[in-house]
Amino acid sequence: DAGVTQSPTHLIKTRGQQVTLRCSPKSGHDTVSWYQQALGQGPQFIFQYYEEEERQRGNFPDRFSGHQFPNYSSELNVNALLLGDSALYLCASSTTGGRGGYTFGSGTRLTVV
């Protein structure tokens, strides 16, 4: 079982650009959540997708958007990148309701210059 797969592992972008990060959930999982981890902080919840819809959202601006596909994989899009968007972006998958816990990927390191 490949667990949660994220791509790319590292990315460098320029301020103002747009970026798309990708996540394939663990086999059997249908719910995907995205987290941002800035240096020295714990991961912060961005949003969660289930049945191809955003089910819940954290305190992130509309520049952050996402998508979930019929095969449960997901994308995180960030528009008009700011230097402060530099962080590790983690994807977590779970079954509906998350009773079995969450499985995390190893993240995408985004650097905005």
Added chain:
Amino acid sequence: ILNVEQSPQSLHVQEGDSTNFTCSFPSSNFYALHWYRWETAKSPEALFVMTLNGDEKKKGRISATLNTKEGYSYLYIKGSQPEDSATYLCAFRNAGGTSYGKLTFGQGTILTVHP
């Protein structure tokens, strides 16, 4: 705004020492408390999902306790080994409402075990 605090921020111990860390979380609207172990350049590894007040869970040399009434959880490592060196994260999950499914993380405790 939910506040999840972990202490200490970092910890250095010698191989063979036993150690413990604390996670504090809101005592109301509790649904679950998660513990993760996170090694550098790897994905966070789930250790425990704790749901009931008084829960005690064990995985090898690592164990955890839960007190939902006072809002804290302890993680214990018995006989620390260098391979236990990692960041240990706790995450609180709120019951229902608009927070359903969201994990609120503490900032983590960085453990370094010296040979």
